[in-house]
Every structure is written in structure tokens, then in C-alpha cells.
Amino acid sequence: MQWEVVIGLEIHVQLSTKSKIFSGASTAYGAEPNTQACTVDLGLPGVLPVFNGEALKKSVMFGLAIGAQINERSVFDRKNYFYPDSPKAYQISQLYYPIVGEGHIDIDMEDGSQKRIGVTRAHMEEDAGKSLHENFQNQTGIDLNRAGTPLLEIVSEPDMRSAKEAVAYMRKIHSIVRYLGVSDGNMQEGSFRCDANVSLRPKGQEEFGMRAELKNINSFRFVEKAINVEIERQMDILESGGTVIQETRLYDSEKNETRSMRSKEEANDYRYFPDPDLLPIVISAEEIEAIKQTLPEMPDAKCDRYMAQLGLSEKDAKALTVDRDMADYYEQVQLSINDAKMAANWILGDVSAMNNKNGLEFKDCPVNAMQLTGLLKRIKDSTISGKIAKEVFEAIYSGEGTGDESDADAIIDKKGLKQITDxxxxxxxxxxxxxxxxxxxxxxxxxxxxxxxxxxxxxxxxxxxxxxxxxxxxxxxxxxxx
Amino acid sequence: MMYNKTIAELSAGLKAGDFSSVELTQTYLERINTLDEQLNSFITVTPERALEQAKEADVQRAAGHAGLLNGIPLAQKDIFCTKGVKTSCGSKMLDPFISPYDATTIMKFNDSGAVMLGKTNMDEFAMGSSNETSWYGPVKNPWNLDAVPGGSSGGSAAAVAARLTPAATGTDTGGSIRQPASFCGITGLKPTYGRVSRYGMIAFASSLDQAGPMTRTAEDAALMLNVMAGLDKRDSTSVDEAVPDYTAHLNDGIEGLKIGLPKEFFSEGLDDAVAKVIESAIKEYEKMGAVIKEISLPTSKLAVPTYYIIAPSECSSNLSRMDGVRYGYRCDDPKDLNDLYIRSRGEGFGPETKRRILVGTYALSEGFYDAYYVKAQKTRRLISNDFHQAFDEVDVIMGPAAPSTAFNIGELTDDPITMYLSDIYTIAVNLAGLPGMSIPAGFAKNMPVGLQLIGQHFAESKLLNVAHQFQKQTDWHLKLPESFK
Structure with a gap:
């Protein structure tokens, strides 16, 4: 039998607000446990939530960036369940009236074509605290610093047909939230997390197969692996005449397997109802329009512009625009040396290679755009050759220089690397x-x-x-x- | 007699230097000490704190910084979180809970220079109409120690009626200020929903809860509300509506005032003797020049069932945070997490609280939500519309605050439905978010009867004016139970 894979993703993005979504406590990562949890976050008797408007602005920015309907009236609901890291025993979320309605993004397929993936909705909610099982013998530690951190949950349509497509979608959403500056997207710190709904159906059948939900997968690599092992698991069951049951499963990256967390029968009845402590969130068409004006140029538009205006190849233009930090860097260098191709070659070549080698993201690149500009200018005026330039670049990368455009000149002088043209x-x-x-x-x-x-x-x-x-x-x- | 004075009189006495706040506070602490054994109206008395506050109030007064409530002793319902003081909400669950913060209402009274005598007894988590659900035992009615004081603010009502405090705070979700005010013969005001901050007031049903004053007179209620009312940025449901001086219109004439009497409030279920008292009170208003008009609130008969979906639904969620994990009661030796939850909550909550949590959990369950909760919200809208239509024709709606006078302790504990019906005239007002009052209107079978006044949104000034005019003509509010003289 030929099987078709059906995947839908729920991505949780921590919004980069300074304070929490319903309290004034800081959202900064990495503080001592429970030092950033105020009376509201602790769920003390009598406390009340007050909505942080920054979370609304950032959610609307995301909605606009994916061409989605922004709901002028959205409502917070309570999702009731008991867990020690959920201090009120309910999570404030949006079930019935989310802030962002239907939208879509386009992902690049391996054959070079594009595929449109639907976004069903995106809603605001609060993050839970953390349960710490290590270091506490027979006990569980609770850290409520994260409790109340604003999240945007982005729910896709079941439009993806392979693990690769799921990863491409996830990367695209990651790129969008980073571009917008609505989240730092830091996956190690849990700012960007993903649940995947995976099911199989006989090719040609319209009806969906029974799905399993894979919880909390925290890297692009693991998403691909987790989905693939889950596809295999389900295929084995179906091929041998069994039936897949609806359940929540956990991916174990060490064993590269998924295992059952709870079945549908064990699932909570969350008893959602509108939170009476909060008024509906109302935003006018004018306010939405004002937010629209603040949106930066998005990756797809930027890519098109690099091709049309700067004459870059599609491959280079795409590569440069995935990460907003890289694109910003590129534009600064390109404008200064007025050589789109040379800037692209260096940034996608030597600069990226060094970053990869050192495990650094572009925003942490030790050679800043001004320093690179200074270096590339010396290639263009034949002061040094491309080969010598690599030597100078490595020197700057390793910390020589002061962060100025003149750093390359100083190193060339000091090391006597000036080209012989006599x-x-x-x-x-x-x-x-x-x-x-x-x-x-x-x-x-x-x-x-x-x-x-x-x-x-x-x-x-x-x-x-x-x-x-x-x-x-x-x-x-x-x-x-x- | 110092203890038998109103806030207005005491404030004048303090101003004139007739007595100090410390003397006044000592007087009330002494009364609580000797008389409350009979009533059980306080859960916690805070004499040291009270005397400290009184001393400070006297210092402030000497320095010329004294508002009208400076140095006035008050009692706070034990639902308001009070920093450093046990805040039990009438429950074993919160018996170990010392609040680390002050409710907005507590903060405002502290800032006004008022003195807190202690925390008053109440039905557990404000769920009850008789004060019998309190973990700290029932409160007795000062007019008859075999009778209940009403609930849930029964401790506050009894303490004010027995002159153990000049005034107290209460909260009202379905009648919890007005019904005990009626049963104990005092003045109680439930303000418009959103008028007084709910921050720090332990939530029962968030969309209905509202704090208000419980006093001897309408004038005192106005003085209290002046302090309590106002927008609070920590409560998103508090309303940004200017706070007037609620004493400003007390003496306005009420000639031509249009009073609506809902026929549904005078039909079966209403005790005959209570009906007579209410009718004579209405006659008093006619004498003052008011115009009486019969009106209809046809959907008000749905108020009790509607309320008993919405309030338990909200409470089932609000009380979930009492899980034995971070504060409050925790069972001994929990085997695992579920055991911790089940036994902490099973042992910490009383039967009425459990009943409502169960009802609410059921009403919100998958498959029942639309049939119960959503439908109840629709009914709530209809009930609200009835009032709005009525207010097109009349200025104030009047009727009984409760269908009977105070019943006896134990009389209705096995009959929750009849118990729930004792709030039949007050509940609709909460569902519509309107302000309501109960004022002493006379006696039936030697027990006090309260007249309920209902106004439009934010018409507290009007209600206080209408109540004050009645109190100028009558002396029911001056009556003091014999054994507390």
C-alpha cells in the first residue's frame, strides 16, 4: 500500500516582551529559580491578571506578516488542568476567539518549487513554569520564573506531507519571527518549541488517518528525526494490519524513538471558558494599520529585491535573507563597497564558514560589517589579494582590531601584507x-x-x-x- | 455611649477631641473581647495592630492630616488579603495562609487612616447564605442567638449589628452583603460591578463578586464607599469612572422619585410578615412624595438557576489554585502528586464548597458547556435587559432583600435548594452588575427586615440619597439588639 504522510505543526513562540503577559515580573532568561515570579505569577489567592499590550502588538505583527486576518476582538479563555508548574491550575489562553485568524506562508521545496502551507490561527497564551526533576531526590523542584511568559501558539493546517516540509515550514516561521523581532527564537532556551501532529492515510484517500501528537521538540534536526521515526512506527502498525491510536507521544532524542505519554482517554477535559478576570482584547482597524506600517521588509520580499536590484542569483539571495541579522549585515557591507556580488560571496563564503566552524549565529559574528567593509575595500583597490584578505579576515575574526573599518588597514600595515605592484x-x-x-x-x-x-x-x-x-x-x- | 455611634458621629468626636482613636479602638476591642464569644463574628482579632494603627492615626490627626475615616475602627471580611495577617476566607484550606500582600481595599483603608480591628467570619469562600459553611463555626444573629446572621458576610453583619465595630466590609456575589444586612438590621451596599477593585479579594465568582460597605447608616456607607471606590490598574474589570463624593447628594429631596416595584418580587415565596414591612416602607416613600409604579422583571425567575451555573463554574476554576502545592492546607504524607491534590483538597474544603466545585466542573465539561454555561450567559443577558427596560420608566427599583427574616441555625442545612432561594431577590442584581442596597425597614416577628433598593449602573449616589432620606424619617437603623446594649 502507498501511504501518504499528513503533518500539522503547533509552534509555541515566546514573545520577547520585557515583562510577563499578565504581570510586571521580568521575562529575562536564566535567573535564579523563583526570583522572577511575583504574587500574580505565584497564583496567590486574590491576585488578578493585567494584560501586557506589547504581547498584542507582537502577535498582530506576526499575523500581518503571514497575511492573516487580525481579529479586532479576541478573548482570553481559561484552560483548566492541575499541574504543579501551573500555579493557578489553569492556563490563560485563547480558544474561541484567537487574535490571529487564517493566514499562510510559502515554503521552498527541494525541486525548487514553492508550496503554500496554511496557518489556521495563532493565539496568545501564558507559558507554564518548569518542573525540575534533577537534583531533588524523590521530589520535584518548581521554578516559576517562566510562568506567565507570553507565548504565541501558531497552529498550521495539516498541509505538510513529509518531515522535510515540516522542517522547512518551521524554519520559515522561525525566520519570520526573528525578522519581526517578536521573538529571539532561541531554541536552546525554549523560546521556540514545536508539537507535531502526524498521521498516515492510503494515498488517494481524503479522510485523515488517526494521528499522534509529538510533544515539545526543540530543534530543527529533532523535528525531522522525530517525525520520520513516528512515520515508520505508524507505517509498521498499518502495514501489519493494526490501527494507530490517538495519543500524545514524547520523542526521545537519545534513543531516537517516540513513546506514549497519554492516550486520548487519559486526556484532560480542559473545561475552557472565557476568563472573567480579563476584558476582551479590542484593537481597531486604525491600530492594526499603524502596526502594519512598522513591519520590516520580510524575507521573501527582500529576496526578490536582491535578485531584481542587485542581480544576485536566487540561491544567494535566499541564503542571505533567511536570517535577518545576516541580511542586515549584508546590506550594510554591500552599500559601503557597492559590490553586491563580492559582498555576497564573502558573507556566504568565508564569514559563514567561520561562523559555522565556531558554532556562532550571525548576530554573534566577531567581525562586524564595518570591519568586513574595510577589508573588502582593500581587495577592490588591489592593496591586497583575495588570498591575503583571508589571512587578514582570520586575524580580525580572532580578535585583532578594535571594531572599526580601519582594522584591516592596521593589520595589513603591521604584518606588511601590502601587495607588491611595483x-x-x-x-x-x-x-x-x-x-x-x-x-x-x-x-x-x-x-x-x-x-x-x-x-x-x-x-x-x-x-x-x-x-x-x-x-x-x-x-x-x-x-x-x- | 461611644460604641453606639455612627462613623459620622465618631469622626466628629475625634475631630472635636472628645476621645482619641486609641480610646475608641480600645472600646471596641473590649466589646469584641467580652461579647463576641456569643456571636463568633470574628475569625481573627488584631488588637496590637489595631492599637498601633490607632496611635498612628492620633499622631496624624495631631499633625493636621486627618481624613473622615482617620482613626475609625473597622472590621474587614476575611476574604480580603491582609499583609502579615491570616486570611482564611472561612476555610480550613487557607487557615495556615498568612497573606504576603494587601488587597487594594485594605490598602485604601490603611491609607485613609482607618483602624482594622480584625477579620470577620464568613461562609467558606463566600459560598453560603447563613454563615454556617464557615470552617470556624456558624455566626449567631445578635437579634436572636438561635438564628443565622445570613451570609456570606454574616460575621461583618453581626459585628456591626452588635456594635462590635462601627462598620465593616463585605462582599456580595449573589446577595452576600444585602441578605445578611437584612437579617441583622443594618445597612449594606453592593456597588456596581467594577466600582470597587477586586484585587486581593479572594475570588469566588469573578464576574459577580463585588465588595461594599456594611454600616449602620447610608451616610456611613457613603463615607466608606468614598474610600473603596475607584479604578485599580491591577484589576482589569474595575471601571474608569469618576468617583464622586458619595455624601454630596444624601440630602437631596426625593419628591417625584419614581419607584418601581417588580411584581415578581411580591409573589409566592415571600413571607407575609416580611411583605407587610416592605409595604409600609413603600408607604413611607409615598409620604415623602415618591411615585410608585408596578413593573415586571419577567426573566428574574431564571436568576437563581442562571446564577447556580455561572457562579459554580467560575468558582470551580478559581479555587483550583488551592492545591496544597504552594500555600494553604496540605495533607499529611502524600503518596504522590495525585494523592497530594486529592487529599489536600478533599480535607481542606467543606461540603458546600465541594458541592459548588462539582456543579461548576460538570457545567463546564466537554459536551455540557453549551447547554449550561453558554445558555446561562444568554439568560444573564436577558435578565440584564429586563432591568434596563425597567429603568426607562423608573429611577429606583424596590422590594424585599430576602423572602424571610433570619431562619434558625441548622434549619436549612440539609436543604440547599431552599437555602439558595433565600437569595432569590438579590441574585438578579449581581447578574446584571447593578448596585443594590439593603436598609432596615422594620421588624417581623421581632426580627429585622431589609428593604432592597436597586439602581442603574453607577447610581450609588442616588441609592444612598434615597436610603438616607428614609433613614431621616425612620429609626429602624438605630435599633440595637437588647443583649448588646
Missing amino acids: TGAIESIIDDVIANNPGQVAEFQSGKDKLIGFFVGQVMKASKGKANPGQVNQLLMKKLKP
Whole structure:
């Protein structure tokens, strides 16, 4: 039987507000347990939530960026369940009237085409605290610092047909929230988390198969692996004539398997109802329009512009625009050196390679855009060759310099890396090379043209790489084949 | 007699230097000490704190900083979180709970220079109409120690009626200020929903709860409300509506006042003797020049069933935080997490609280939500519309605050439905979010009867004016139970 995979994702994005969604406590990550939990976050008797308007603004920005309906009236509901890290024993969320309605994004497929993935809705809610099971023998520690951190839960349509598509969708959402600055998207710190609904159906069948929900998968790599092992698991069951049961499953990245957390029967009845402590959230068309005006250029639009205005290839334009930090960096360098291609090559080449090697994100790149600009200007005016430039770049990357555009110049000066362009000086090196290699000269002159590379190499080596390669070539030809 | 004075009189006495706040506070502490054993109206008495506050109030007065409530002793219902003081809400569940913060209402009274004598007894989590559901035992009615004081603010009502405090706070979700005010013969005002902050007031049913004053007179209620009312940024449901001086219109004439009498409030279920008292009170208003008009609130008969869906639904969620994890009662030696939840809550909550949590949990369950909760919200809208239509024709609606006078302790404990019906005239007012009052209107079979006044949204000034005019003509509010003289 041919099976079709059906995947829908629920992505939880922590919104980067300074204070919590319903209290004034800080949302900063990594503080001592329970030092950022106020009376409201602790769920003391009598306390009341007060909505943080920043969370609304950021949610609306996301909705507008995916072309979604923004609901002028949205309502907070209570989702009731008991758990020690849920201090009120209910989570304030939006079930019936979410802030963001239907929207969509386009993902890139491997064959170069695009696929549209529907977003059903996105709603605001509060994060729970954390249960800490380590370091407490036979007990569980509760840290409520995270309790009340604003979340935007983005629910997709079941439009994805493979783990790869799911990852592409997740990356696209990640890129969008980072672009908008509505979330830091930090997956290690849990700012961006994903649940995946996975089911299989016979190819051609319209009705969905029974689904399993994979909980809390915290990296792009794990999403792909978790979905793939779940697909295999379900396929094994179906192929052997069994039935998949509806349940929540947990992905174990160490064993690369999913295991049952709770079945549908064990699922909570959350008894949602509108939170009487909070008024409906009302936002006018004018306010939505005002937020729209603050939206930055989004990755797709930026990509198109790089291709049309700057003449970049689609591949380069896409690569440069996935990460807003990289795109901003690129634009700054490109504008300063006025060479779109050179800036792209360096940023996608040496700069990205060094970042990857050091496990750094673009925003943490130790060479800033001004420093790179200073370096690339010296290539363009032939002060140094591309090869020497790499040496200078590595020096700046490793911390030499002060963060200014003049850093490259200072390093070139200090290390004496300035290119030799004096014809007399190059000629004298060439003369030495010719004198020391009579055999190769004879071979070359008898027609072995390839040997030109050998001579260039020798001259460059003798000049410690500083001779201008173009000049070397030209002068060599003149002297060897007069 | 110092203890038999109103806030207005005591405030004048303090101002004139007839006595100090410390002397006044000592007088009431002494009365509580000797008389409350009979009533059980206080859960916690805070004499040291009270005397400290009184001393400070006297210092402030000497320095020329004294508002009208400066140095006035008050009692606070034990539903208001009070920093450093046990805040039990009448429950074993919160018996160990010392609040780390002050409710907005407590803060406002502290700022006004008022003195807190202690925390008054109440039905557990404000769920009850007789004060019999309190974990701290029932409160007795000062007019008859075999009778209940009403509830849930029964401790406050009894304490004011017995002159153990000049005034107290109460909260009213379905009648919890007005019904005990009626049973104990005092003045009680439930303001418009959103008029007084709910921050720090332990929630029973969030969309209905409202705090208000319980006093001897309408004038005192106005003085209290002046302090309590106002927008609070910590309560999203508090309303940004200017706070007038509620004493400003007390003496306005009421000639031509249009009073509506809902025929549904005078039909079966109303005790004959109570009906007679209410009728004579209405006659008093006619004498003052008011115009009486019969009106109809046809959907008000749905108020009790509607309320008993909405209030338990909200309470089932509001009380979930009492889980034995962070504060309050925790069972001994829990085996695991579920055992901790089940036994802490099973042992910590009383039967009426459990009954309402169960009803609410059921009403919100998947498959029942639309049939119960959503439908109840629709009915609530209809009930509200009835009032709005009525107010097109009349200025104030009047009727009994309760269908009977105070019943005896134990009389209705096995009959929750009849118990619930004792709030039949008050509940609709909460559902509509309107302000309501109960004022002493006379006696039936030697027990006090309260006249209920219902106004439009934010018409507290009007209600207080109408109540004050009645109190100028009558002396029911001056009556003092014999054994507390």
C-alpha cells in the first residue's frame, strides 16, 4: 500500500516582551529559580491578571506578516488542568476567539518549487513554569520564573506531507519571527518549541488517518528525526494490519524513538471558558494599520529585491535573507563597497564558514560589517589579494582590531601584507625564478603551456603572496615568450 | 455611649477631641473581647495592630492630616488579603495562609487612616447564605442567638449589628452583603460591578463578586464607599469612572422619585410578615412624595438557576489554585502528586464548597458547556435587559432583600435548594452588575427586615440619597439588639 504522510505543526513562540503577559515580573532568561515570579505569577489567592499590550502588538505583527486576518476582538479563555508548574491550575489562553485568524506562508521545496502551507490561527497564551526533576531526590523542584511568559501558539493546517516540509515550514516561521523581532527564537532556551501532529492515510484517500501528537521538540534536526521515526512506527502498525491510536507521544532524542505519554482517554477535559478576570482584547482597524506600517521588509520580499536590484542569483539571495541579522549585515557591507556580488560571496563564503566552524549565529559574528567593509575595500583597490584578505579576515575574526573599518588597514600595515605592484620589484623576482628553473623554462617554451601555473606559484611564493597576481601573469608571459 | 455611634458621629468626636482613636479602638476591642464569644463574628482579632494603627492615626490627626475615616475602627471580611495577617476566607484550606500582600481595599483603608480591628467570619469562600459553611463555626444573629446572621458576610453583619465595630466590609456575589444586612438590621451596599477593585479579594465568582460597605447608616456607607471606590490598574474589570463624593447628594429631596416595584418580587415565596414591612416602607416613600409604579422583571425567575451555573463554574476554576502545592492546607504524607491534590483538597474544603466545585466542573465539561454555561450567559443577558427596560420608566427599583427574616441555625442545612432561594431577590442584581442596597425597614416577628433598593449602573449616589432620606424619617437603623446594649 502507498501511504501518504499528513503533518500539522503547533509552534509555541515566546514573545520577547520585557515583562510577563499578565504581570510586571521580568521575562529575562536564566535567573535564579523563583526570583522572577511575583504574587500574580505565584497564583496567590486574590491576585488578578493585567494584560501586557506589547504581547498584542507582537502577535498582530506576526499575523500581518503571514497575511492573516487580525481579529479586532479576541478573548482570553481559561484552560483548566492541575499541574504543579501551573500555579493557578489553569492556563490563560485563547480558544474561541484567537487574535490571529487564517493566514499562510510559502515554503521552498527541494525541486525548487514553492508550496503554500496554511496557518489556521495563532493565539496568545501564558507559558507554564518548569518542573525540575534533577537534583531533588524523590521530589520535584518548581521554578516559576517562566510562568506567565507570553507565548504565541501558531497552529498550521495539516498541509505538510513529509518531515522535510515540516522542517522547512518551521524554519520559515522561525525566520519570520526573528525578522519581526517578536521573538529571539532561541531554541536552546525554549523560546521556540514545536508539537507535531502526524498521521498516515492510503494515498488517494481524503479522510485523515488517526494521528499522534509529538510533544515539545526543540530543534530543527529533532523535528525531522522525530517525525520520520513516528512515520515508520505508524507505517509498521498499518502495514501489519493494526490501527494507530490517538495519543500524545514524547520523542526521545537519545534513543531516537517516540513513546506514549497519554492516550486520548487519559486526556484532560480542559473545561475552557472565557476568563472573567480579563476584558476582551479590542484593537481597531486604525491600530492594526499603524502596526502594519512598522513591519520590516520580510524575507521573501527582500529576496526578490536582491535578485531584481542587485542581480544576485536566487540561491544567494535566499541564503542571505533567511536570517535577518545576516541580511542586515549584508546590506550594510554591500552599500559601503557597492559590490553586491563580492559582498555576497564573502558573507556566504568565508564569514559563514567561520561562523559555522565556531558554532556562532550571525548576530554573534566577531567581525562586524564595518570591519568586513574595510577589508573588502582593500581587495577592490588591489592593496591586497583575495588570498591575503583571508589571512587578514582570520586575524580580525580572532580578535585583532578594535571594531572599526580601519582594522584591516592596521593589520595589513603591521604584518606588511601590502601587495607588491611595483613592476621592477616583480620583474626582479621573475628573473630569479627563471634563472633557477632552466629545465621548466625550456619545457614551457617548447609548448607545455600548463607550466605557467608553476611559474606563477614560484613567483607568488617568493613574494610571500604579496605580488599582484595579474601583474605576475602578464610579466611572466612577456619574459618567457618574448 | 461611644460604641453606639455612627462613623459620622465618631469622626466628629475625634475631630472635636472628645476621645482619641486609641480610646475608641480600645472600646471596641473590649466589646469584641467580652461579647463576641456569643456571636463568633470574628475569625481573627488584631488588637496590637489595631492599637498601633490607632496611635498612628492620633499622631496624624495631631499633625493636621486627618481624613473622615482617620482613626475609625473597622472590621474587614476575611476574604480580603491582609499583609502579615491570616486570611482564611472561612476555610480550613487557607487557615495556615498568612497573606504576603494587601488587597487594594485594605490598602485604601490603611491609607485613609482607618483602624482594622480584625477579620470577620464568613461562609467558606463566600459560598453560603447563613454563615454556617464557615470552617470556624456558624455566626449567631445578635437579634436572636438561635438564628443565622445570613451570609456570606454574616460575621461583618453581626459585628456591626452588635456594635462590635462601627462598620465593616463585605462582599456580595449573589446577595452576600444585602441578605445578611437584612437579617441583622443594618445597612449594606453592593456597588456596581467594577466600582470597587477586586484585587486581593479572594475570588469566588469573578464576574459577580463585588465588595461594599456594611454600616449602620447610608451616610456611613457613603463615607466608606468614598474610600473603596475607584479604578485599580491591577484589576482589569474595575471601571474608569469618576468617583464622586458619595455624601454630596444624601440630602437631596426625593419628591417625584419614581419607584418601581417588580411584581415578581411580591409573589409566592415571600413571607407575609416580611411583605407587610416592605409595604409600609413603600408607604413611607409615598409620604415623602415618591411615585410608585408596578413593573415586571419577567426573566428574574431564571436568576437563581442562571446564577447556580455561572457562579459554580467560575468558582470551580478559581479555587483550583488551592492545591496544597504552594500555600494553604496540605495533607499529611502524600503518596504522590495525585494523592497530594486529592487529599489536600478533599480535607481542606467543606461540603458546600465541594458541592459548588462539582456543579461548576460538570457545567463546564466537554459536551455540557453549551447547554449550561453558554445558555446561562444568554439568560444573564436577558435578565440584564429586563432591568434596563425597567429603568426607562423608573429611577429606583424596590422590594424585599430576602423572602424571610433570619431562619434558625441548622434549619436549612440539609436543604440547599431552599437555602439558595433565600437569595432569590438579590441574585438578579449581581447578574446584571447593578448596585443594590439593603436598609432596615422594620421588624417581623421581632426580627429585622431589609428593604432592597436597586439602581442603574453607577447610581450609588442616588441609592444612598434615597436610603438616607428614609433613614431621616425612620429609626429602624438605630435599633440595637437588647443583649448588646
